[in-house]
Amino acid sequence: MKIQIKNGRLIDPANHIDAKKDVFIAAGRIAAVGAAPEGFVANRVIDATSLVVCPGLIDLSARLREPGFEYKATLESEMAAAAAGGVTSLACPPDTDPPLDEPGLVEMLKHRARHPNFAHVYPVGALTLGLAGERLTEMAELHEAGCVAFGQAHAPVVDTQVLMRALQYAATFDFPVWLQAQDPFLGKDGVAHDGEVATRLGLPGIPVSAETIALSTILQLARDTGVRIHITRISSAAALEMIVAARASGIVVTCDVSINHLHLSDADIGYFDPHAHIVPPLRDGRDREALRRGLAEGAINALCSDHTPVDDDAKQVPFGEAEPGATGLELLLPLALKWAGEMQLSLSTALARVTCDAARVLGIPAGTLSAGAAADICLFDPRGSFRVTRESLKSQGKNTPFLGLELPGRVRCTLIEGHVAFESGR
Amino acid sequence: MRNPQLTKNGELQHLLTIDGLPREILTAILDTAAPFTEVAEREVKKLPLLRGKSVFNLFFENSTRTRTTFEIAAKRLSADVINLNISPSSTAKGETLLDTVDNLCAMQADMFVVRHASSGAPFLMAQHLAAMDLEHIHVINAGDGRHAHPTQGLLDMYTIRHYKQDFTGLVVAIVGDVLHSRVARSQIHALITLGVPEVRVIGPKTLIPADVDKLGVRVFHDMRAGLKDVDVVMMLRLQNERMQGALLPSPQEFFKYYGLTADKLDCARSDAIVMHPGPMNRGVEIDSAVADGPHAVILPQVTFGIAVRMAVMSMLAGA
């Protein structure tokens, strides 16, 4: 199907474009940007007047809850959420049930996720069998089945020798490893950042050192093994400083931050709101400010949603007992825009962090609107807004600390390989 | 967001924590408790204030002492009292806290006194009741995790006011396992709100929570230095579990450095009072001679506790 997207404001950070340009799509790819190709006759013209046309968003972490957690969410509902959020590619962590430690499971997931309305799925495979931190997975086989990287989600590898060997093995094939910096012992009973708020509320705390000590181990092992390392969901200013210093000394390391840590701090726990119970914990205002600046400067490579749908029952319990996690696919774009507006950054910078920069971390040729690229495109109204309510969220996870807020930006249309996966009226 | 303890008019709807309550409300509770103390001296120790009301003691954590004082307080107000001890095994069978609350509301509960192992559980209950439009049902927190034990904090303040009258000239020290103590947190908030100029916490570093100085207290690790010129010594209970988890080596070493003995008490003012929320571990946090000595006001605390709880229940029921 040939599609022309006309009159839109094209923002393609990878190609440094922010201008009024039309986009021409044919056979699921971008045929041309600006002038129509010779003899192009559109089957459909999408009028993008007053809308921004940008690459479809790439989310580095979205839990689809399949296989194993279907009572929390299903592929259908979460992919609908992704499309409604303008997300056209997503990476999912290995902590499904069973974990993604066998090629068969990965193949089945990719097969289940193949649908014209569904975003592209890039599974992160398990680094160790069962995520137990003892035996290696068949990383090469998993890579062939479709895994783009290997990680442990929130399960620590306690035995540092096993961790080192896992990184060495991954480095053999130049597979990237994605790790959450979290010491298995410090703050293991904690549910909130170890500071004034946790003390006042009587919540067991998780100190910053739980992140920095684990990070130190990971960075030194990365240096020794030469593995490409990506640190997921950094939460503290101290961790960011360590990563910046590591890069200066030659270690190849990327990192991401979640929408929750970008905007919230432990003060947002308020009167024990279980929606603010997430992992790693929301830290204090100074950490949040450092993360916001770090993402602006590019020291933090990408912004992700860390989409984790949790069923209502698991949140309607006292704070410490609540299952951690927040829904986020539909909030990735609005919260990126909100951050950019508050920091007075250009739309292009904001969008880069959720398109081409995220693609670079994932190692996929996506996140651009170059001619020849897959037609994964998002059209949104920058002056529109999205009111976050249980009804407006398409995900089965209605649990987010942003409930009730009105956020900037409204997705109007999402195309995946030239197919309209989502469309909403004006 | 509005403090869930207060109504739109700023009156007390629930008593969940002392943190965030204005001085006027704390003082009103202490003032209201005073006339309740003399009820215990009468032949008929009953007042008709809560006649016809059902008070449910919802204890998810075992505590005979606290539950008994709430029961006595409610019965002295002529309320019907129903005790529910919910063991961990029955919650494991699947009924959640909110399901239990819903069932009891269907049985015409007027007031819940709740003790729970998780910080914030009473807030969850209060928010749920508000969402169900059940604003006539009141919640009293009898202790939630490490977070708060507001009636204990209030009865401690009543005790201090009884013996020392004026809060604004006092130096008060809280000694022991502050990290795990909901009593300590409630005491700190109450003392500061009532205008005590110097509040100290004394304990080893493993038992003092992060950033506690931001709550307005001075931290001491040397007990003799911390007790110097103190008017009120508030001892905390040390639980046996603290020896596991690498927080303390032994009760003996703790007693030697942080137990209240006569010679450590000599560092305080000569008219200092000694308090303890009970039950006491004699020889661990407090020496028997001090516990039974002239400075100790531990038994009066218990008597005042009943009056304070009667006052809280009456104020909530009349709101």
Place this chain on the structure above:
Amino acid sequence: MQLPDAERLCAALADSLRPGLYPDTALIGIHTGGVWVAERLHAALALKTPLGSLDVSFYRDDFSRSGLHSQIKSSDIPFEVKDRPIVIVDDVLYTGRTIRAAMNEIFDYGRPARIDLAVLVDRGGRELPVCPRWSAQSLQIEPGKNLQLERSRTGVLSLRLIDA
């Protein structure tokens, strides 16, 4: 409306009570105005038994509607109630509900031999079957107004009309 002199009423009330006293009669005044009147009576009658005072806040029948007052005083009964003749003293008698509450409270201290009621002013308007044995003055109060006993800084009692 011309209000009578409260101090003169107290003296008249004491005179009318005197013949009805027993050797062990105890006066109990109801806070706050009733206590002031009871103090006058106690002095004028030179009673041996110390004066008692009651705050009936905990026994009022409007608790569910109005809640607790902020200014509750302690009740103080420094004598044995059991088998004793008691005179309740109040300043203004109106609906009778305060007296009902006072009687309930007294019975929680013990079983008195008898209870009589002495009031400074009876303004009528009873809603319960309560009757004073002694009353120094009957007065009709216009609707929308209340009668209040006040005490000056020097301790002189007087009556005043205030808006309800």
